[in-house]
Amino acid sequence: MSETVVDQLLARAAVAEEAHKWIEAVALYEVALVRLPDHVPAMLGAAAAARANGDHARAIVFLTRADRTAPGRADIAVALGEALAATSRLSEAAAAFERARAAKPLDAGLAARLGATRLAAGDAAGAVSAFEAALRLDPAEPRALGGLGSALAAAGRPLAAVEAFRRAGDSRPRADRAAALLALGDMSGGFADLDAIATGPAWATRLPAWDGVPLDRPLVVWVGSDPLDLAAFAPVLPLARSLVPDLVLVVPKPYVRLASALAGVSHVIADTEDIGGLIDGAGAAAPLVGLPHRLGLTAGSFASIGPLLVSEPMLADRWSARLDLGRGRPAIGLVWGGGFGLADLTPLAGIGDLRFVALERLPSAMLARSSAPSGWEVTGAPIRIEHPGPDFEAGVDARVDCAALLGRLDAVIAIDGLPLRLAGLLGRPGVALLPGAANWIWRIEGDRTPVYPSLSLLRQASEGSLAAMLPEAVQRVRDVMRG
Numbered sequence: 001m002s003e004t005v006v007d008q009l010l011a012r013a014a015v016a017e018e019a020h021k022w023i024e025a026v027a028l029y030e031v032a033l034v035r036l037p038d039h040v041p042a043m044l045g046a047a048a049a050a051r052a053n054g055d056h057a058r059a060i061v062f063l064t065r066a067d068r069t070a071p072g073r074a075d076i077a078v079a080l081g082e083a084l085a086a087t088s089r090l091s092e093a094a095a096a097f098e099r100a101r102a103a104k105p106l107d108a109g110l111a112a113r114l115g116a117t118r119l120a121a122g123d124a125a126g127a128v129s130a131f132e133a134a135l136r137l138d139p140a141e142p143r144a145l146g147g148l149g150s151a152l153a154a155a156g157r158p159l160a161a162v163e164a165f166r167r168a169g170d171s172r173p174r175a176d177r178a179a180a181l182l183a184l185g186d187m188s189g190g191f192a193d194l195d196a197i198a199t200g201p202a203w204a205t206r207l208p209a210w211d212g213v214p215l216d217r218p219l220v221v222w223v224g225s226d227p228l229d230l231a232a233f234a235p236v237l238p239l240a241r242s243l244v245p246d247l248v249l250v251v252p253k254p255y256v257r258l259a260s261a262l263a264g265v266s267h268v269i270a271d272t273e274d275i276g277g278l279i280d281g282a283g284a285a286a287p288l289v290g291l292p293h294r295l296g297l298t299a300g301s302f303a304s305i306g307p308l309l310v311s312e313p314m315l316a317d318r319w320s321a322r323l324d325l326g327r328g329r330p331a332i333g334l335v336w337g338g339g340f341g342l343a344d345l346t347p348l349a350g351i352g353d354l355r356f357v358a359l360e361r362l363p364s365a366m367l368a369r370s371s372a373p374s375g376w377e378v379t380g381a382p383i384r385i386e387h388p389g390p391d392f393e394a395g396v397d398a399r400v401d402c403a404a405l406l407g408r409l410d411a412v413i414a415i416d417g418l419p420l421r422l423a424g425l426l427g428r429p430g431v432a433l434l435p436g437a438a439n440w441i442w443r444i445e446g447d448r449t450p451v452y453p454s455l456s457l458l459r460q461a462s463e464g465s466l467a468a469m470l471p472e473a474v475q476r477v478r479d480v481m482r483g
Contacts, residue, residue, distance in 0.1 A: 006032045006039060013045055022053035029062075040070050047079060056086040067096075074103035078110070081117065090121035108138035116147055124154035124437065145169075150176045156437030158183040158444060173197045182440035187298050190440065195290035198224070201250075201271065203279055210284035212294035217283030218246035221291065222271070227255055227398070229289055231421035232441050234308045235451055236291045237264030248278060249288075257397035262425075263308045307427035315404035319388055323357060323405075324373035330410035330481055331355040332474075333423070334385060336467075339415030339433060344467035346382045351474060357386045357409065359402055359419045361393035411477045415466060416442070424452025429480045431456045431473040433466045456480075 013028035029046035033039060047062035063080040070076060081096035097114040104110055115130030128151045134144035145168045152161035158180035165177045173196035182190035201222060210219055219240065223230050230251065241247045241264035251259045253270040260268045269275060286294060325331050334356045336345060348356065358378050367387055368379035378385040393401045403422050406412060412430035414420040416439060423430045432455050434442050441451045448457060456476050458469045 003036070006036050006042070009035075010042060010045065013049070017045075017049055017052070020052075022049045025049040026053070026055075026058070038069050040066050040076075043069070044076070044079070047083065051083060051086070056083045059083045060087065060089075067099075072099075072103055074100040074107075074110070077103065078113075081113070085117055085120070090117055091123075093117050094121055094123065094126070106137060108134045108141040108144065111137060112141050112143035112147065115151065116143060119147060119151050119154065124151055124156075127151035128155055128157075149180070153177070153180040154437060156435075156444070179440050183444050185443075187292065188296075191290075191293035191297065195287070195293035198287035198290050200285070200287060203275060204285045206279055207282055207285040210286040210294060212296065213243070215244045215283040217244075218248055218266070218278075218281065219244040220248045220250060220275075220278065220282045220285040221288050222285065223249060223251040223255075223259070223288045225252055227252075227418055228421065228439075230255060230259060231418060231425060232439070232451065233288045233291065234262050234425055236288075236295065236297065237262060238305075238308070239295055239297070240264065240286075240291050241266070244283070248282070250275065254396060254398040258309075258399050258403060261310045261312070261403070263306075263310075307425070309403060309422065309425035311404040311407035311426060312400060315400060316407045319392075319401065319405040320408040322374050322388055323386065325408045329353060329355050331357050331386075332477060333357050333359045333406060333409045333412035333414065333419070333430070335359050335412070335414035335417060335419045337415075338417065339435075340465065340467040342378070342381045344465070345385070345470070347467060347470040348383045348474065351383070354474070354477075355386060356383065357388070357405070359405065359412070359414070362387065364390060410481060413470070413473045413477060420455070421452065424455050427454045429454055429456075429477070431458055431476050433469050433473060434459050435466065436460045436462060 009028050009032040013025045016025035016028060026046050026049045029042045029049065032042040036042070043062045043066040047059040050059040050062065060080065060083045063076060063083055066076045067080055077096045077100035081093045081100065084093035084096060094114060094117045097110065097117055101110055101114055111130050111134035115127045115134060118130055119127035128148065131144040131148040131151055134141045135148065149161045149164035149168060152164055153176045161180040162177065162184065173193040175197060178190045178193035181193065204222060207220065237247065246266040247264060249259055249265045249268045250271050251268060253272050256268050256270050259265065320326060323331065332354050337360055362378065366379055367376050367390060369375060370377040372386040374386060374389050376387040376389045378387055388405060393399065399418060399422065402419050403426065406423050406426055406428055412420065412423045412428060413433065414430065415433050420432055432442065434457055436459065442449050442457060446457065458473055460466055460469070
């Protein structure tokens with residue numbers, strides 16, 4: 001009797017689905033599962049209806065139940081992987097696709113899907129392996145052809161990435177190919193790609209595109225939403241400024257104050273302002289990331305010739321007084337978040353001749369009152385890390401506090417991020433802790449970069465960690481201060 005009733009319920013659910021009554025369909029499938037708890041088709045039907053309604057989290061519940069009830073079924077694992085990916089649970093999605101691959105090892109498309117998910121989850125090496133497996137099964141598998149270059153670039157193998165892009169036959173400009181070309185020193189190709197993919201605001205279409213030649217009217221340069229690009233491309237601003245009477249920088253509002261202190265900039269306005277009057281008087285426009293291509297810069301010419309950023313003296317005095325800098329032990333700025341955890345700072349334990357100061361705004365739960373000059377330190381760390389206090393970087397103007405503090409610290413040790421790049425723009429000494437696959441500005445080898453010549457570079461070994469480089473970083477900082 002139960003089977004007959006369940007069949008009727010499933011038939012009614014199918015009718016509801018045809019009418020796009022997804023909630024009703026899910027409810028009918030659930031009633032069926034009350035009668036037959038191990039009915040896998042009902043679980044899959046409920047999951048499909050939930051996903052059609054946009055409720056991926058509920059679909060995951062049904063699919064997980066189906067996966068446990070009927071383990072080893074590739075179709076269930078694939079559906080679960082897709083639902084997990086839709087909710088950004090990418091590592092779990094990759095695990096589901098791996099189980100599907102175990103059931104269907106000769107499915108090239110499934111291997112490619114696994115590669116795409118691993119890449120989205122940040123597992124570049126795993127993505128390369130999956131894409132290569134897909135291409136061994138089917139050399140023409142489109143997702144693998146298109147994804148292998150991106151995975152190789154993310155894995156820090158730019159030469160192989162460029163070759164993979166070439167084999168794919170996709171000549172369209174793309175950011176990951178640009179990064180690979182730049183890492184290899186092909187500035188012409190890399191900068192051309194970055195220029196081509198730069199999306200401009202609506203007002204930019206009202207001005208001629210600047211072609212790198214001298215102007216007799218102002219040049220308007222717009223900056224994208226990523227402040228790391230602002231820091232990376234700052235060295236080109238003085239070069240562009242030398243060819244125009246005025247260079248106006250249009251930036252996201254939180255970075256107006258910081259950008260105003262960059263060399264080569266006449267004045268800065270927020271991208272939220274009405275700039276109609278400015279456009280009427282300007283001669284041309286260009287994206288910041290497109291300037292190197294339009295100026296024809298090469299590896300040798302894209303270099304900093306001195307400090308490109310000036311910190312605000314009053315702010316610098318404020319933070320220097322707060323932390324009692326300039327007296328006693330040297331103070332070293334420290335940035336670790338996103339590269340390793342607090343527990344990984346243990347290699348710095350026992351160092352008594354240096355002070356360490358956190359350069360990040362941290363949540364209140366990570367700060368504790370202390371006897372440090374500022375009255376604050378980072379809680380839960382294996383070493384004492386002072387902190388400027390809860391009001392550090394608390395204003396609407398992003399990173400001006402950090403730049404001001406950097407200007408008074410003796411050096412910095414940091415993973416790649418805006419504080420490290422600000423130190424480079426300020427010309428401050430420091431050590432960059434770089435992963436094996438680093439941004440193009442750091443190149444693929446060597447312990448210096450012309451973009452930020454004041455910084456010494458330490459690169460992660462294939463079997464090592466970023467934190468393992470901390471003792472060497474401290475030694476380099478000591479050497480700089482002695483010199």
